[in-house]
Structures are given as structure tokens and as C-alpha cells.
Amino acid sequence: MAKLTSGExxxxxxxxxxxENIIKVGDCVLIRPTDRRKPQYVACVEKFEKDSSNNVNVHVRLYYRPEEAAGGRREFHGANELFLSDHYDVQSADAIERKCVVHSINNYIRLQNPGANDFYCRFEYKVATGDFTPDSVAVYCKCEMPCNPDIFMMQCLKCQDWFHLACLGMTTEEADALDYFICPDCSSNTKEEVGENTLHNGNTQEPPQVPTMNPNLEKNEEMGGPENQAPDCSTQNSINNTEIPVSSAKRVMNVLNNMDCLESGSTLWCETLYLLEDPTRREIFLQMKDDASRLAWIKFRCNIEAK
Known part of the structure; x- marks a missing residue:
């Protein structure tokens, strides 16, 4: 803990x-930015300090929005998604506008009516390096994208995977009209099983209603039951727990081969290939605006790896 100066x-x-709103250590808050054109800062309160003149400062750990981090906002980032950064700051407590809540993504999905003060976080973010923890999350659907709580999904009755309506070429009205949903990969096998059951039993049991998911989980709560829960978007105990899809190695090689500032076959070039085996780093590399920025980042990362 930092030492207090005299009078603090x-x-x-x-x-x-x-x-009459009381903010305590550990609460999350919205902080008024100096530039009113920017959105409010979201931060976690670390401590309060009061000086001899009764001025109060607040020590905070900042959350970053996706567009403020390396790689920018991507399709799977929800509107209220935040990254817990390693950026600490001290502000006047007068800049605190109100309390907010930063949920885990699974708790956020289960909110019936997320409000303007509800956010969620599933990544920690290192500002200096652009690294995320964890570096992989569960992915779903044919597009193999992580869960975005803002996008409606349906669960296959057979394989239990979750699918976006857009990836299925289906409208919301068509989804609402379904009694149950079986994905294209499972549909042929299911038809065979249904046919066999009909022959043996004379009839078939009515399948359960289609499990669906939207940000409020309204239909899931109406149906109830563990089989109708929303996808587990954490990195543990989740289906298809693979790395976030990233740009192909071919794109990376095309960029490297066209970088005049990086000699092909050099030691640094080879170190770069090793560095870019990591999918998140590949994506950061490809999102950079120019070769000078890429080269500076490569040298910085290689120096860190060498330590």
C-alpha cells in the first residue's frame, strides 16, 4: 500500500x-471524463483518501471498452462488455457520477432486464502488451465465435451446441414457430432415429420446445430445466472450448513479406514467426495501421520474450 502523505x-x-448514494471500496463506479464527448469511465474503487482540507481522492482500477484495447471491437463483443485492465489511476471523488455493476458474463446473461448501469467482463487486459487473460474462450455455432449476449441464439436438441439465426439463414419469426430445433449436421441422423422409433413404438414422443437464448433469457426461464440453460460462456466446463478464431497464417505471411522494414529470413523475421504463432497476437498484428507500428510492436514483444 502506498504511504500516506502528511494530513492524508x-x-x-x-x-x-x-x-445519499454511498460508494464503498470494492464498488464499481462510473467516472465523469474531462472530455464530455467521451463515454464515462468504468472503474473499480481501490481506496479513498481524504486530505486535511477534506478533499477526497479515489484510487481506481480502470475497465477498458473493446474499442479502447488492442484489436478493437469485434463481432462477439457485446455492447456492455468491458475488460479489467492493469491501468490504475487517482481521481477526485467528485468525478464519481454513480455506482454500477460489472457482472461475470454468465450472470449478465441471466439478468432479466439489464440496465444502463449493468456491464460484464470476461477478460483481463494488459495495456502495455495488449495481452488478454484468458487467451481463449468457448466458441459456438458454425461461425465458431464466442458468445455475444446481445445476439439471439438457439440450442440444438441433439448436439447441444448453440447457433445464431443469421448463420442458419433463419428469421426470428421462423425460430419462434419451431417446436424444437435440430441443427443441419444432426438433422439427418435425427430423421433416421425418429423413423425407427415410429416403427417400433407406433408413435413418437413430442420433443421438448426449442431452447432459445437472448440477452434476457426470457424463454429459458419460462421453460426451466438445466437442458434449457444459456450457453456457459466461461472458459471452464464449456463445450467446444477452443481458441478464438483469428485471421489465417496466410494473411500474416502476406503482411510480413511486404514489410520493407523487416528483412525476410533475418533473425528478427524468424522471431516474429514464432511470436505470431499465438492467435491473439496475430490478430493484434494484423489490426495495426502501418508497418512502422508493427515493427515497433515486434521488437517490444521480442524483448519481453527474451527476458
Whole structure:
């Protein structure tokens, strides 16, 4: 813990001016930016300090929005997704506007009515290196993309995987009209099984209703039962737990081969190939604006790897 200067004391909480809202250490808050054109900062309160003049400063750990991080916002990032960064800051407590909540992604999905003060986080983010923890998450559907809580999905009755309507070429109205859903890969086998059951039993049992998922999980809660739960978007105990799909190695090689500032076959070039075996780093590399930025990043990363 940092030492207090003369006249400073730690306090356990702070009441937002003009309100009765009390902010405590460990709470998440929205902080007013200096530039009003920018969105509010989301941060976790680490501690409060009060000086001899009763001015209160708040020490915070900042959350980053996807567009503020390396790689930018991608299709699977929800509107309220945040990354817990290693960026710490000190602000006047007067800049705190209100309390908010940063949920795990699974808890966020289960909210019936997420509000303006509800966010979720599934990654930690290192600002200096652009690294994410974890570096892989569960993926779903034919597109093999991580879960985006804002996008409606359906679960296959057979394989239990989840699918986007757009990837199935299906509208919301068509999905609502289904009694149950079986994905294209499972459909042929299911037809054979249904036919056999009909021959042996004379009739078939009515399949359960189609499990569906949207950000509010309204249909899931109506149906109930563990088989109708939303996809587990954590990195543990989740189906198809593979790395985030990234740009192909061919694209990386095309960029490298056209970098005049990096000699093909050189030691640094070979180190770069090794460095870019990591899919997240490949994506960061490809998202950079110019070769000068790529070269600076390569040298920085290679120096870190060498330590």
C-alpha cells in the first residue's frame, strides 16, 4: 500500500455529493471524463483518501471498452462488455457520477432486464502488451465465435451446441414457430432415429420446445430445466472450448513479406514467426495501421520474450 502523505487519511466510503448514494471500496463506479464527448469511465474503487482540507481522492482500477484495447471491437463483443485492465489511476471523488455493476458474463446473461448501469467482463487486459487473460474462450455455432449476449441464439436438441439465426439463414419469426430445433449436421441422423422409433413404438414422443437464448433469457426461464440453460460462456466446463478464431497464417505471411522494414529470413523475421504463432497476437498484428507500428510492436514483444 502506498504511504500516506502528511494530513492524508484513508476512509472506507464516500457519499456522492447531492445524493445519499454511498460508494464503498470494492464498488464499481462510473467516472465523469474531462472530455464530455467521451463515454464515462468504468472503474473499480481501490481506496479513498481524504486530505486535511477534506478533499477526497479515489484510487481506481480502470475497465477498458473493446474499442479502447488492442484489436478493437469485434463481432462477439457485446455492447456492455468491458475488460479489467492493469491501468490504475487517482481521481477526485467528485468525478464519481454513480455506482454500477460489472457482472461475470454468465450472470449478465441471466439478468432479466439489464440496465444502463449493468456491464460484464470476461477478460483481463494488459495495456502495455495488449495481452488478454484468458487467451481463449468457448466458441459456438458454425461461425465458431464466442458468445455475444446481445445476439439471439438457439440450442440444438441433439448436439447441444448453440447457433445464431443469421448463420442458419433463419428469421426470428421462423425460430419462434419451431417446436424444437435440430441443427443441419444432426438433422439427418435425427430423421433416421425418429423413423425407427415410429416403427417400433407406433408413435413418437413430442420433443421438448426449442431452447432459445437472448440477452434476457426470457424463454429459458419460462421453460426451466438445466437442458434449457444459456450457453456457459466461461472458459471452464464449456463445450467446444477452443481458441478464438483469428485471421489465417496466410494473411500474416502476406503482411510480413511486404514489410520493407523487416528483412525476410533475418533473425528478427524468424522471431516474429514464432511470436505470431499465438492467435491473439496475430490478430493484434494484423489490426495495426502501418508497418512502422508493427515493427515497433515486434521488437517490444521480442524483448519481453527474451527476458
Amino acid at each position: 487519511t484513508n476512509i472506507d466510503s464516500y457519499t456522492i455529493q447531492g445524493t
